[in-house]
Amino acid sequence: xxxxxxxxxxxxxxxxxxxxxxxxxxxxxxxxxxxxxxxxxxxxxxxxxxxxxxxxxxxxxxxxxxxxxxxxxxxxxxxxxxxxxxxxxxxxxxxxxxxxxxxxxxxxxxxxxxxxxxxxxxxxxxxxxxxxxxxxxxxxxxxxxxxxxxxxxxxxxxxxxxxxxxxxxxxxxxxxxxxxxxxxxxxxxxxxxxxxxxxxxxxxxxxxxxxxxxxxxxxxxxxxxxxxxxxxxxxxxxxxxxxxxxxxxxxxxxxxxxxxxxxxxxxxxxxxxxxxxxxxxxxxxxxxxxxxxxxxxxxxxxxxxxxxxxxxxxxxxxxxxxxxxxxxxxxxxxxxxxxxxxxxxxxxx
Numbered sequence: 452x453x454x455x456x457x458x459x460x461x462x463x464x465x466x467x468x469x470x471x472x473x474x475x476x477x478x479x480x481x482x483x484x485x486x487x488x489x490x491x492x493x494x495x496x497x498x499x500x501x502x503x504x505x506x507x508x509x510x511x512x513x514x515x516x517x518x519x520x521x522x523x524x525x526x527x528x529x530x531x532x533x534x535x536x537x538x539x540x541x542x543x544x545x546x547x548x549x550x551x552x553x554x555x556x557x558x559x560x561x562x563x564x565x566x567x568x569x570x571x572x573x574x575x576x577x578x579x580x581x582x583x584x585x586x587x588x589x590x591x592x593x594x595x596x597x598x599x600x601x602x603x604x605x606x607x608x609x610x611x612x613x614x615x616x617x618x619x620x621x622x623x624x625x626x627x628x629x630x631x632x633x634x635x636x637x638x639x640x641x642x643x644x645x646x647x648x649x650x651x652x653x654x655x656x657x658x659x660x661x662x663x664x665x666x667x668x669x670x671x672x673x674x675x676x677x678x679x680x681x682x683x684x685x686x687x688x689x690x691x692x693x694x695x696x697x698x699x700x701x702x703x704x705x706x707x708x709x710x711x712x713x714x715x716x717x718x719x720x721x722x723x724x725x726x727x728x729x730x731x732x733x734x735x736x737x738x739x740x741x742x743x744x745x746x747x748x749x750x751x752x753x754x755x756x757x758x759x760x761x762x763x764x765x766x767x768x769x770x771x772x773x774x775x776x777x778x779x780x781x782x783x784x785x786x787x788x789x790x791x792x793x794x795x796x797x798x799x800x
Contacts, residue, residue: 507786509586511786514780515777517578518571518575521574521611522770522772524615532619533559535556535759538552558627560759560763561652562623563762563763563767564766565655565659566619566622567769569626569728571779575785576690576785577690579788580788580792581607581611582789583789583792584792585608586793587792588706606704607708613690613692614689619689622689625662626659629659630658633658637651639754639756640755642752645744652732663688666685683717683720684721686724691712691715720788722784723787726782726785727779731778734775735765738765739762742761742764
């Protein structure tokens with residue numbers, strides 16, 4: 452044994468030293484490799500956050516400018532369906548049915564107050580989601596995916612016309628029905644405080660929500676709500692056509708529209724949109740309170756007949772105001788949802 456050690460001791464020592472060197476080198480390379488991975492991940496995270504921030508800011512600016520360009524269309528649709536101006540012109544002629552016309556004008560004025568807020572909220576929400584999805588699909592081009600053709604982009608962006616035309620008309624009629632239920636028994640001479648007027652506006656909102664929710668649960672729901680799930684917002688039926696119409700589209704456009712419906716049907720969007728609605732109603736309340744206090748001129752209450760023009764003017768102002776639309780676009784919950792949609796659909800495999 453001793454002879455073996457004396458003969459091969461130096462070799463064993465050199466072998467042990469070499470093994471130690473190899474082990475140490477391997478550990479060093481491993482640590483370095485791990486360090487490079489950490490650095491690479493940090494750089495990747497920074498680039499991702501930067502891309503998300505740039506997209507979020509761009510989405511906001513584009514959404515504000517797009518909403519501003521579409522507000523006149525939204526306003527015209529609402530005013531045509533809830534036409535207070537035509538009734539007002541008839542009343543100037545002092546017709547024999549002027550009491551009936553005043554009653555109709557009462558319903559329309561309250562309906563327009565609700566429709567102006569809801570219309571702006573639905574338009575802003577749809578565009579926020581739409582622009583995020585389109586941005587995500589365009590971003591995938593850098594991952595080797597086929598870019599979305601210009602023609603498809605135009606067709607996809609034009610899909611908002613369904614809400615501006617069909618959806619806004621249907622929603623205005625649903626709001627008018629809710630107003631008729633709530634305002635039954637309120638005479639034109641009945642006096643209301645500013646808070647009383649706003650309470651009626653909120654009662655119409657609650658009646659609308661109740662009616663739409665009941666339709667959604669009904670097995671014989673309308674064709675526009677045929678694919679809406681229980682967790683979806685009942686307002687979805689006004690934002691997009693039913694699925695049978697979507698299935699007529701092919702290729703890239705079908706993919707974009709299906710992704711849009713998936714997001715709009717989500718429970719998360721339902722919660723976010725409710726928050727945006729509250730934000731819009733709060734702003735309406737503040738502005739109407741100022742208008743009401745200016746109109747009472749020392750009195751504490753106004754008859755409903757004098758409230759009617761205040762509501763009509765206020766609704767027209769809201770559907771003409773890019774500032775109100777921007778206020779909605781900047782909602783924190785809506786921005787976060789738009790960012791999440793962009794991240795979820797822009798992931799590169």
